[in-house]
Amino acid sequence: MKVLGVIVEYNPFHHGHAYHLQTAKNLLKPDVTIAVMSGSFLQRGEPALTDKWTRAEMALSQGVDIVMELPYSSAVQKADYFAEGSVAILKEMGVTDICFGSESGDISIFYRTLHLLKENEKIINKETQKYLRTGKSYPRSFSEAFHSMFPEEKSLDLTLPNNILGYHYVKAASDTSISMHTIQRKGAGYHDEKPSDASSIASATALRTMIAKGKKLQSLAAYVPASTLDLLSAYKKQYGILHSWENYYPMLQYALFRTSPEELKGIYECEEGLEHRLMKYRTAESFAEFLDNLKTKRYTRTRLQRLSTHILHGVTKDEVKQASGKPSSLRLLGMNKKGQQYLNRKKKTLSLPLLSRAGEAETMADQLTVRSGDIHSLAVDSRNRQFEHKRRIIIL
Amino acid sequence: MKVLGVIVEYNPFHHGHAYHLQTAKNLLKPDVTIAVMSGSFLQRGEPALTDKWTRAEMALSQGVDIVMELPYSSAVQKADYFAEGSVAILKEMGVTDICFGSESGDISIFYRTLHLLKENEKIINKETQKYLRTGKSYPRSFSEAFHSMFPEEKSLDLTLPNNILGYHYVKAASDTSISMHTIQRKGAGYHDEKPSDASSIASATALRTMIAKGKKLQSLAAYVPASTLDLLSAYKKQYGILHSWENYYPMLQYALFRTSPEELKGIYECEEGLEHRLMKYRTAESFAEFLDNLKTKRYTRTRLQRLSTHILHGVTKDEVKQASGKPSSLRLLGMNKKGQQYLNRKKKTLSLPLLSRAGEAETMADQLTVRSGDIHSLAVDSRNRQFEHKRRIIIL
Incomplete structure (x- = not known):
């Protein structure tokens, strides 16, 4: 049996993702395709545009059979931990092949x-x-x-971020029996902020920038499947926003006034006296201003966004240590019929508990993940908000 | 030399306060009158309607010569600690007589x-x-x-809250040489939520309720001096709000999602498994709903409001212990000419540092007080906000 695994963020799912998924499926002809996807906050330390359920639905609409959540403690991480966590979950899920995108395709x-x-x-x-x-x-x-x-x-x-990630996927899989494959990426570069007119492929960064600049969702139509556009529109209608850092800056700023420098030092990734810089610039009026002030040659934007995410969540060094990089459970976000059949057979041989209710959180890794889902939802108006313990998995 | 001390909150300054102040001054004929006033958050665990500077100005406008700030760690406290802290500061300031309001006047x-x-x-x-x-x-x-x-x-x-406070003032002063006096309160009861039509005296609670219900500020005119009305109006015009708990509930709620139950246990006044009740009810849509859910026979509203205030500030048991009940500095909020002359003479013999810049915070007690001022200001729109380190004392 061939089980294809992909490691994704889908923020949002676009034509580039569709191309990769379709090409990988054509290449490997898997019986079932499993995506492991970061949850409420992403690898680069940004809130996801929508809740993770909506992004899981984007994936299921486009040919993924099962979507698993990458826990917070593996998702909001440097490439190495992100890759280790992702590969470990796919391995637990019985994946035989992993296919990722790269610049070379070799x-x-x-x-x-x-x-x-x-x-x-x-x-x-x-x-x-x-x-x-x-x-x-x-x-x-x-x-x-x-x-x-x-x-x-x-x-x-x-x-190049995709090459670094790819390298770490291959490294993480090197002591498993999983076969690794890569497909050349098409179209836009990872960091490109503007979609190129000639292609129907824009980077997710470019699409988020369009949204942040207040462009109509319809202007994304050329770059994303109709299902993505529908889901983004429905989400915005129901919850009033598509999430960005600016929605969370009032919370981050408050956290920086509430937390003493000593406590800040205990926050994950707060190293080398960064607490003093954070305190110094906490009066900034927007997240953009805050990050511009905070930036130095030494600390990349991504590094500082991840640190900001950890402060936002109050995630301590000790908590991340307790969570460890190894998965402690398998968090199911969504599946289709085929995925359900696979899981029904696979369930008995899984060595970790399969969690299908969002609020379940026995281990520290799960607690951090649930905390992140709840904090993600706090950006929504209190009457429309849905906390983790009320959510159900997506079945398509 | 006779120095009169009063212990106040002035939230806002109203005719009842004016009556007490005037009667005390007529009775004791002091050379100078000093008020010690709670700062950004009050004894009963509520945010002050305005910043402390504006309330200091209300006091100076009505015949107080010097306004000192009661530090957070003494102000947001049960009657005994509140009284001890207040009397200690007045003693340091050289007060010879303290006069407080009571139901009996005896x-x-x-x-x-x-x-x-x-x-x-x-x-x-x-x-x-x-x-x-x-x-x-x-x-x-x-x-x-x-x-x-x-x-x-x-x-x-x-x-009756006023009697409990009075009792603790007398107790706290019993091993000092300060003479204690009390004047019978006039008009409304402490907790009355509606002003009585017959009297021009309404409780501060009644006035805050009128404001919270969206009544025009002009409707307070019968119950407060013109200076109070002017200062409240100017504050609202400049900052857009008169502060109430609902302005802080989004922050409190976020803090309750960010903080683990173990951390909550470390918060000051979080005793006897209260952390589980707090976690259970943190999904409430407003502070009123949150408090209604939280309340039991055992825990008074005031006790729970104070606990909420400590959570809002992230104030731990350890920090309050470090701050101790004894004043570590003298925080000047405002003065008039007469107050300035008194201080110029007194300065050399003060045994504690006199801080006249709001941001100064060497000791833990000062750090908590500055933290509270900054958090109080976070309810204001980011463009109009003024953090503690930018503030100057009021000189009338």
Whole structure:
């Protein structure tokens, strides 16, 4: 039996995602396709446009059979932890093949890089430290160290987020029996803020920017399936907003006034005296202003957004340690008939509890995930809000 | 030299306050009058209608010469700590006489009660425990214990907040050389929610209820001096609101979703499993609904409002312990010429630092007070907000 796994955020699901999903399915002809998807807040430390249920429905509408939630403690993380958590869940779910998007579409480059890095781990780490000491960010330092040591290895550009993620997927899967595949990405670059006119593929970042700028949802029609457009429109109608950081900034700002510098130090990813910078700039009038003030050469925007997300959630170093990177449960977000049949058979052999009610939270990883879902919903007007314990999984 | 001290909240300053102040001054003919006033949040666990600067100006406009701030850790407290903190600050400021309002206007009753309670402390505490075990609140249990033991002592009704406060003022001053005086209160009862038509005296509670119900400020004109009305109107014009708990409920609710039950247990005054009730009712859509759900026979509304205030501020048991009940500084809110002259002379002999800049916060007590001022201001739209470090004292 062939079970395809994909690792996604779908924020929102667009033509690029559809292309990847369809191509992977054509290539591998899986019996069932499982997506593991970040929940209420995303890898780059941003709130999802809609709740996770709506995004799960986008995925199911476009050919995914089962959508699993990547817990908060794995989702709002650097590429390595994000990849480890995602692959671990797919493995538990019985996935035989994982297919991810990359710039090259050549899986062998990832294996060669993995080999080079394993063989030279110590020296690369040492080299990375040198660049770090010049004040550069970690991703940049690592990439420069790697490319200065292996100048002939131009094929895998480790400054590109998709390549870094892909590398970590391959690494995380290297001690499992899962077969890894990659498909060349089409159209827009990961960070592109404007869709190119020639293509029907825009990055999710570009689509979110269009939404944030107040463009009509209809203007997304060229770049997303009709199901995405319908779901976004229905969500906005029901809840009044599509979520962005600015919706959460009043909470973040309040948290920064409520929390002492000593407590801030205990927040996950608050390192190296960052608490003083956070305190200094907490009077900013918007999240954009706050982040602009906070930014330095050393700390990437993404790093600071993730830190802001952890402060917003009051997630401590200790809590993340308790949650650990290993999955403690399997959180089901949605499924179709085919997915349901697969799960009915698979259920008996699962080694972790399968949670199909959103409010269930025995372990720390689950508690953080539920906390995140509830905090995500606080941006909605109190009369329309739906807290986690009231939600049911999506069955299409 | 005669220095009169008064202990006030002035939320807002009304004719009843004016009557007390004028009568006390006529009685004692002080050279200077000093008020110690709770700051951004009040003894009963409510946000002040305006910032503390505006309320200090109300006091100065009506014949107070110096307004000192009662720090958060003494202000948002039961009657005993509130009284101890207030008397301690007035003592440091060189006050010779304190005059407070009471139902009887007879100071000897307070001294007799103090004597009885001191003589019978152990047995009264034991008796109080009996009533507590039946599920009654502490104030009610204490009062019933006292009156069952001394049925002939009908004169001092210890269920009335003003009498309890008065008793604790007298107790706190009993080992100082300060002379205590009391003046019979006129007009409305402490808790009355509606002003009586016959009198120009309404309780501050009644006035706040009128404001909360959306009545025009002009309808307060019969009950407050013109200076109060002008200052309230100007405040509302500048900041857009007169503060009430509902303005802070979104923050409180978010704090209750952000904070784990274990952390909640560390919050000051969160005792006896209250954290579970707080978690249970945090989905309420308004503060009124939240408090109605939370209330039991055991916990008074005031007690729960104070707890809510501590949660709002993230004030822990440990922080309040560090702040201690003893004043660590003297926080000046405002003064007139006469007050300034008094302070210029007095300054050299003060045993505590006199802080005249709002943002100054060396000690824990000061840090909590500044935190409270900043959180109070977060209810104001971000463009109009003024944080503590930008404020200057009021000089009239």
